[in-house]
Amino acid sequence: MTQTPNIPPVIESDEREYRDTGVPSTVAIAGHPIHPLLVTFPIAFLCGVLATDIGYWITSDLFWSRASMWLIGAGVATGIIAAITGLLDFLKINRVRQHSAGWIHMVGNVIALALSLVNFGYRWGNEAQAIIPTGIILSLIVATTLGVTGWYGAELVYRHKVAVIGYGPNERP
Template sequence: MELTTGRMTQTPNIPPVIESDEREYRDSGVPSTVAIAGHPLHPLLVTFPIAFLTGVLGTDVGYWLTGDVFWARASFWLLGAGIVSGLVAAATGMMDFVKIDRVREHQAGWVHMVGNVAALSLSLVSFILRWGNQTGAVLPTGLILSLFVATLIGITGWYGAELVYRHKVAVIGYGPKHRP
């Protein structure tokens, strides 16, 4: 962020950091390869599988506590929606992973990608186990899988945020080269 006073523009003081961190701080970022009007689609699309697949944990716990079949059916449909929306989000994320060197240069990019592939794979296993046996597959296997998937999504979300906020991947640049 820059401060403007009259006709002069100043950059706020940056705390003493390693030189490479300072360069990255001043870097305006790398735009996503999958965007509409400069707005990256991956961050928008991931909200759906995150909500659906973490919601499975809630509905599995609901079934465990109440024994109500409604919660087992809800888990099954949330898994299906999470897998489909997750594949769409994964396609946009994979395009950035393949086309933007900066993503592959950081451990955060690899953890984010591998962790999300694992979460989708485990969700598919859970979905297949529940096919035709929605109530019988919840306890304990489905519940354990949904807990593991929700944990993975929390971890990979952290690393996805690292890519955006620390490494400035898939951002709309407002640095010096982007000013009118």
């Protein structure tokens, strides 16, 4: 006999949403969603730019300015690939568009990619001189934006069960 867990009163009104089995991703390999895997790369690269910019600010070593350019380039390239898979899910899964988390996640990530392209263009041919203060400010804004959009991406997965196939309350694996 399966017992249903006690649900705290705070989410009793959302009980049905939390107990459904979830919505699978439309871009998956063998049932595993691709978007959550791909987003780790642009997040790491674009947040790393803030670290390398700070490294340049502290040391004035040109290595850090070159590293920032490479990280921005890699972050934009992998971000575009991750964005395509996320956009396909956004367009094909109604549940994503029904929640503000989906819209904030998508719009914020588009802004982060656009600002990263601006940052890259601003630094082109002027890597080191572009870091203080404009480059580091752009890097900080992008890293902060990715933190916020990552939060909302997690809301989609963990709260709204997008790209999740689980078991209902009366099912067992």
